[in-house]
Amino acid sequence: MTMARFIRWYGSGPLHLLVLIASFALTGYAMVRLFAIQPWQVAVWFVGAAILHDIILLPLYSLADLSALSVLRHRTNRGPTVPRINYLRVPAFLSGLLLLVWFPLILGLAVPYAGDTGLPESVYLGRWLAITGVLFAASALAFALRLRRVRRADGADGDRPAPPRHGATP
Numbered sequence: 001m002t003m004a005r006f007i008r009w010y011g012s013g014p015l016h017l018l019v020l021i022a023s024f025a026l027t028g029y030a031m032v033r034l035f036a037i038q039p040w041q042v043a044v045w046f047v048g049a050a051i052l053h054d055i056i057l058l059p060l061y062s063l064a065d066l067s068a069l070s071v072l073r074h075r076t077n078r079g080p081t082v083p084r085i086n087y088l089r090v091p092a093f094l095s096g097l098l099l100l101v102w103f104p105l106i107l108g109l110a111v112p113y114a115g116d117t118g119l120p121e122s123v124y125l126g127r128w129l130a131i132t133g134v135l136f137a138a139s140a141l142a143f144a145l146r147l148r149r150v151r152r153a154d155g156a157d158g159d160r161p162a163p164p165r166h167g168a169t170p
Helices: 003-010 014-037 039-073 086-106 123-157
Strands: none
Touching (some): 086 123
16 A cells, blocks of 8 residues: 555554554553552543533633634734634643642642642642743743744735635635
8 A cells, every 4th residue: 555545545644543553552551550450430530520521621611712712803903814812722721731630739629748749738829820821921922923923924925915725716
């Protein structure tokens, strides 16, 4: 089978398939090991995580994403445009993931880990907020640099017409 035929059949290159198979193998190994130790606790955790995600979290972050899209869609664009939503999605996702993993410590709901970490319980909220601020600042900087690069490219093009988009007729 030629490479082009394989890509047409599979939809991606062989490296993608190899990484996918390796990730499934690693996940299967972890599941076998976890179920061998605590089968009921793992099953309850998976069911609880699925319910928490599908019933509570998915509607919440979908609503937040739609709200951000509607705000960004109604802004007037003067000059070159850069897709903006991912510059909000990425830091919000990372911050939310950190909150999801560490919420007992961030919200002060856990037994203090001072003996294990050497840190008082009061530092976690401030550090999470600082990390969130850094994530959004880095995203804003990346957005500004991308916008600057697009504006320079548009200025260098001058009066040349823009190339047609995929599927557009010239």
